[in-house]
Amino acid sequence: MKIFLSVLTTFVAVSVFSSANAADTTIEMLNKRDDGAKMVYSEDITRIDVGDTITWVPTSKGHNVEFIAGPDGFTIPKKSKNSKEVSINFDVPGIYYYWCTPHKGMGMIALVVVGDDKSNIEDITGAKALGKSKKKLAALLSKL
Numbered sequence: 554m555k556i557f558l559s560v561l562t563t564f565v566a567v568s569v570f571s572s573a574n575a576a577d578t579t580i581e582m583l584n585k586r587d588d589g590a591k592m593v594y595s596e597d598i599t600r601i602d603v604g605d606t607i608t609w610v611p612t613s614k615g616h617n618v619e620f621i622a623g624p625d626g627f628t629i630p631k632k633s634k635n636s637k638e639v640s641i642n643f644d645v646p647g648i649y650y651y652w653c654t655p656h657k658g659m660g661m662i663a664l665v666v667v668g669d670d671k672s673n674i675e676d677i678t679g680a681k682a683l684g685k686s687k688k689k690l691a692a693l694l695s696k697l
Contacts, residue, residue, distance in 0.1 A: 576605045580663075582616035582653065592656040594663045597693055601643060603668045608640040609633070616653045616661070622680040623649040624673045646670035648697070650677045650690070658684030664693050671697055 581595035599607060609618045618639050619632035624647025632654055633639035643649070646668030653661035662682070674697065682690045 576602065578605065578607045580607055580609050581612040582609055582618075584613040592653070592659040592661040594653075594661065596663065597689075598664045598666065598696060600666045603646050604642070604644060605667070606640055606642045607665065608638060610638050611636045615655060617655070618651055619654045619657075620649060620651045622673075622676050623647060624667075624670070624676075643667045647673045648677050650680050652686065657682075657686050660685035660689045662686045662689055662693075664697075666697065 578599060578601055580599060583593055583595060585591050586593045586595060594609070595612075601607065611617075614636045617633045617635045617637070618641075620629045623629060624645050626645045627647070627649070630641060635655070643665065647666075647670050649665040649667065651663060651665070664677070674694065677690075678694060680690075
């Protein structure tokens with residue numbers, strides 16, 4: 554019985570410690586940001602650790618999240634519905650590229666960098682971009 558309790562206590566402690574280390578980040582979907590940029594997410598580049606979760610909040614209506622590219626091993630989720638909150642947990646290190654489907658041509662794109670792994674930067678560089686997104690994607694990648 555003592556062994557069982559010891560194993561159970563260790564399991565609970567590890568579980569609590571692991572979830573305590575995971576962080577949650579909130580990104581707003583906006584028509585206009587404080588810096589004057591229009592049709593944007595509140596962050597252009599979000600840096601998080603492996604295991605962290607990002608929640609996108611539709612502060613302004615008519616926006617969504619659609620992933621275009623990510624590292625090998627990442628299963629691209631279905632695009633979110635317009636004006637709906639969505640949360641995604643990131644367990645694979647690398648660079649993730651996403652946009653707002655209705656406003657991608659207006660430059661409403663962003664990146665998530667998980668951990669320190671930027672080995673898939675070429676995949677992101679070669680990913681599709683439309684309108685203002687082409688120039689913005691190049692500018693964001695140059696900041697990495």
